[in-house]
Amino acid sequence: MKKLLENLEKILKNYYLCNNCLGRLFSQSLPEITNEEKGKIIRNFFTLMHEIGIVKIREENLSIALKKNFEKTVSKPKCFICENFFEEKINVFVENTIEKLRKTKFEKFLIETKLPKEILEREKIILKILEKNYGESIKDEINREIGKKVSEVLKKEIDKKNADIVVIVNLKINKTSVQFKSLYIFGKYKKIERGFPQLKAICPYCRGKGCLYCRGKGKLYPTSIEELIGNPLIKATQSKKAKFYASGEEDVNSLCLDWRPFVLELTKPKTREINLEEIRREINESKKIEVSDLKIVEKDFVKKVKTERSRKEYRIEIEFEEKVQNPEKIKVLSGKIIEQKLNNKIKKIKLLRVEIEKVEENIITLKLLAENELNIKNFITGKDTTPSIYQLTGKKPINILIDVIKIHSKL
Ligand SMILES: [Zn+2]
Ligand SMILES: [Zn+2]
Known part of the structure; x- marks a missing residue:
């Protein structure tokens, strides 16, 4: 005391x-x-x-x-921490926020303040002298005080978790801006039919407008995993659009027989109250993919899903132009590190196990366990990849069928 x-x-x-x-x-x-x-x-x-x-x-x-x-x-003193923000400036920001929000359709909102680092540093100096912290950050107070006043005038609710919009109060440049908060849905999918890509393949000739090449469709495949999952969710939330993120991807002609984690970002949703169980059933009715574990998550899941490294198991059927002599030699790739060029960077992936499941004339079926996602097609043909199946056998592959049979994900 x-x-x-x-x-x-x-x-x-x-x-x-x-x-x-x-x-x-x-x-x-x-x-x-x-x-x-x-x-x-x-x-x-x-x-x-x-x-x-x-x-x-x-x-x-x-x-x-x-x-x-x-x-x-003496002229009015200036507060060491806030330079009289609360006395002189806060109302300008409140009025500006109200003016902006009056033009916007929304239900729940949130204030997020960005402060010049000098203010935070000065706050630290004071807290250091006090030695103990019984308080909150100036950021929290500004967020709350502006939020309270705006909420009173506009009769709208402040909601940290379910806000439709976020008002950025930026004291670095003395401006406010309104951002619609995206809604993020996490889930896992299996691909149980061949012949469509993970991401919507926009027609490269018309960029989606529709032309002779794509028969007016604007895209190269009738559907994609992105659309099969995204469309019902866009409809249910009345969102403007959706962006799909996944932990790796499989080929157009591949199946994915284990659950692959993904996150769908829904932009400018009009409602956040959705029945995910109903959506799950609707998606699964497509009989092309199956989804499970759907839940609403925070934005940080996008990074989690995109950066997760997990072991993958593949079954690969390769038809060669002619019979491979001594196919057993493929097994020497077990334990080897594969170098693959991806976006001008060399990615190293260890093959933990390579097994031969079947050899029939010039068709070889392999089972492969890799420590991380691998571009299997390139690993077989040798494109941007070394060592490769082509390098090892000297025979050209003419047909490749790849299925993901296991994903050791922790998500
Ligand atoms: Zn102050
Ligand atoms: Zn086109």
């Missing part, structure tokens, strides 16, 4: 703080009292102690009543 008062005295002796910034140091206790009120209480207490002569604080920090004389002679 004594130490805390000493530290507070040290702060008030060296820096002028406004009521919000002073009260915020103790925002965790008595949350029903605003930071501004708490600041006034502390200021009055220290003013009294100062008058009695027990402590000594800066004149600017004394309560209004006592610093009248002082105010006549």
